[in-house]
Amino acid sequence: MKRFTAVIVALTALLAASAASRLERRDGVTQLIVDDKPFVILGGELGNSSASCDADIERIFPKLARMNLNTVLVPAYWELTEPEEGRFDFSLTDKVIDEARRNGLRVVFLWFGAWKNSMSCYAPAWFKADSKRFPRARTRSGKPLEIASAFSSEVLEADRRAFGAWLRHVADTDSTGTVVMLQLENEIGMLEDARDHSSLADKEYAKGVPAGLMKHLSANRKALHPSLLKKWTDNGSRKAGAWTEVFGDDIYTDEYFMAWNYGRYVEAMAREARKIVPDMPLYVNAAMNSRGRRPGEYPSAGPLAHLKDIWHAAAPSVDILAPDIYDAGFADWMAQYALPDNTLFVPEVRRGNENGAQAYYILGHHDAIGISPFSIENGSDSPDAPMVKAYGLLARLMPLVTRHAGTDAMDAVLLSADEPERVITDGDTRITLSHYFTLPWDSRATDGSPWPQTGAILMKLAPGEYILAGTGVVAKFENVAERSGKARLGEDGFLNAGSDRRDEGSAATARVGLARVEEVDVAPDGTLSRVRTFNGDETHQGRHARISVDDHKILHINTYNYK
Numbered sequence: 411m412k413r414f415t416a417v418i419v420a421l422t423a424l425l426a427a428s429a430a431s432r433l434e435r436r437d438g439v440t441q442l443i444v445d446d447k448p449f450v451i452l453g454g455e456l457g458n459s460s461a462s463c464d465a466d467i468e469r470i471f472p473k474l475a476r477m478n479l480n481t482v483l484v485p486a487y488w489e490l491t492e493p494e495e496g497r498f499d500f501s502l503t504d505k506v507i508d509e510a511r512r513n514g515l516r517v518v519f520l521w522f523g524a525w526k527n528s529m530s531c532y533a534p535a536w537f538k539a540d541s542k543r544f545p546r547a548r549t550r551s552g553k554p555l556e557i558a559s560a561f562s563s564e565v566l567e568a569d570r571r572a573f574g575a576w577l578r579h580v581a582d583t584d585s586t587g588t589v590v591m592l593q594l595e596n597e598i599g600m601l602e603d604a605r606d607h608s609s610l611a612d613k614e615y616a617k618g619v620p621a622g623l624m625k626h627l628s629a630n631r632k633a634l635h636p637s638l639l640k641k642w643t644d645n646g647s648r649k650a651g652a653w654t655e656v657f658g659d660d661i662y663t664d665e666y667f668m669a670w671n672y673g674r675y676v677e678a679m680a681r682e683a684r685k686i687v688p689d690m691p692l693y694v695n696a697a698m699n700s701r702g703r704r705p706g707e708y709p710s711a712g713p714l715a716h717l718k719d720i721w722h723a724a725a726p727s728v729d730i731l732a733p734d735i736y737d738a739g740f741a742d743w744m745a746q747y748a749l750p751d752n753t754l755f756v757p758e759v760r761r762g763n764e765n766g767a768q769a770y771y772i773l774g775h776h777d778a779i780g781i782s783p784f785s786i787e788n789g790s791d792s793p794d795a796p797m798v799k800a801y802g803l804l805a806r807l808m809p810l811v812t813r814h815a816g817t818d819a820m821d822a823v824l825l826s827a828d829e830p831e832r833v834i835t836d837g838d839t840r841i842t843l844s845h846y847f848t849l850p851w852d853s854r855a856t857d858g859s860p861w862p863q864t865g866a867i868l869m870k871l872a873p874g875e876y877i878l879a880g881t882g883v884v885a886k887f888e889n890v891a892e893r894s895g896k897a898r899l900g901e902d903g904f905l906n907a908g909s910d911r912r913d914e915g916s917a918a919t920a921r922v923g924l925a926r927v928e929e930v931d932v933a934p935d936g937t938l939s940r941v942r943t944f945n946g947d948e949t950h951q952g953r954h955a956r957i958s959v960d961d962h963k964i965l966h967i968n969t970y971n972y973k
């Protein structure tokens with residue numbers, strides 16, 4: 411009887427845990443659902459070693475709550491979870507869940523298993539020392555690397571067993587659904603060489619391109635990444651053959667081979683997760699292939715944008731391929747990952763004052779499910795810190811952001827010295843969103859100080875009624891109907907960013923005025939309440955609405971037309 415009750419308790423806990431979060435596709439957009447409501451991760455990832463000590467967790471988590479995070483991304487270390495083979499210690503995981511709950515935070519666990527930034531440094535010492543049982547990847551010249559070979563079933567079994575035991579413990583104990591998402595491994599990728607040249611790997615390579623991959627490529631031909639499609643067609647669009655026959659004899663084909671095999675490995679881990687927490691969103695993260703480096707110079711074969719089709723084919727149980735962004739060109743990287751077949755989530759981004767602007771941009775423009783600056787515990791928790799203000803704003807705005815996600819009534823801009831202005835059109839209304847430094851009276855624009863990245867979300871609530879939320883932005887509203895009043899911009903969308911068409915209007919053209927510009931707050935049900943009203947100098951006597959570089963605000967703007 412006792413055992414029966416224990417089973418029921420465990421089952422209930424498991425169901426509760428697995429039901430607390432899931433991904434849901436509605437109206438062409440995928441949303442993260444937590445406790446049955448759409449949820450956006452206003453996150454931060456801990457530094458790698460910051461969750462290895464109870465005292466650090468106790469000290470850090472209250473600070474994260476003060477920083478307005480709603481979610482913390484935390485490593486789960488294989489080496490500390492299974493210090494001796496078969497003996498598990500889940501105390502750190504329990505501590506993380508307890509402290510998160512105590513501080514009103516959700517948790518995304520990062521399984522630091524066989525690979526962490528390519529290397530196998532987080533595998534337990536008993537694993538590392540037994541290179542006969544757990545073989546290493548090798549370079550072309552035969553040099554063994556501190557990278558467990560993805561081709562070894564012993565490696566996979568050991569990793570999967572530990573992961574499964576750990577996740578079962580999480581499912582049994584996290585009855586309130588604190589854990590909302592899982593990352594499998596961390597920045598997988600081959601280094602020093604584009605592919606593993608161990609004997610196990612060579613044996614696999616000799617078998618040629620697997621039928622499963624070829625089938626996926628044929629079925630998804632139209633949506634393939636252009637570089638993969640090109641390599642395939644340049645080599646005759648074969649339906650089968652050796653890797654070099656199908657894709658050509660170069661280092662990028664080696665990378666395809668590795669991507670498929672890393673993907674298969676991760677698929678096995680993902681299936682283990684699905685058995686335990688069927689709905690839990692699962693993702694893998696990638697170090698970017700930037701600065702003109704070649705596979706093996708960058709971590710080759712991770713879930714990179716140009717390898718997305720191979721990863722999708724190999725690991726269909728993984729929900730999201732996610733970019734870690736430490737390089738310039740934020741908007742370009744985002745465009746590579748926000749795709750019809752991939753929901754955008756940024757698990758790591760270099761921590762900085764621009765994180766708020768980046769968050770506005772990816773939530774409003776790409777319907778991302780979240781963002782998470784790295785080594786978050788080292789950021790400021792002052793209420794005046796830019797990220798703290800931005801997360802505070804986004805927490806309040808979340809009901810409106812999630813309601814408008816996937817619709818044409820929401821867009822966003824990211825502004826900088828390189829791109830100080832973007833135009834969004836709403837029918838006949840052209841809304842020019844400019845960087846705040848473009849205002850003639852802001853001397854910082856010309857005194858040599860660097861232009862910060864700024865950004866804002868624009869939502870249309872009703873005709874002539876908008877929400878502008880963000881930092882460092884000036885919004886000007888104009889009517890761009892032709893003199894006849896017939897022509898429209900933005901035919902392909904309600905709001906439509908990027909147009910730079912100009913029209914100075916004429917005497918016969920109705921002009922747009924600002925009826926009211928209010929700073930507002932947003933209640934959990936989306937209701938707006940006025941905080942203060944801006945007019946006079948603050949709107950340049952009715953010419954524009956604006957939010958200064960140092961502020962993060964939600965403005966409710968009502969416009970009218972006049973002739």
Ligand code: DGJ
Nearest residue numbers: 458527596597734758784
């Ligand atoms: C990316 C990794 O995924 C993180 O764990 C960490 O090592 C950072 N790089 C450090 O910059």
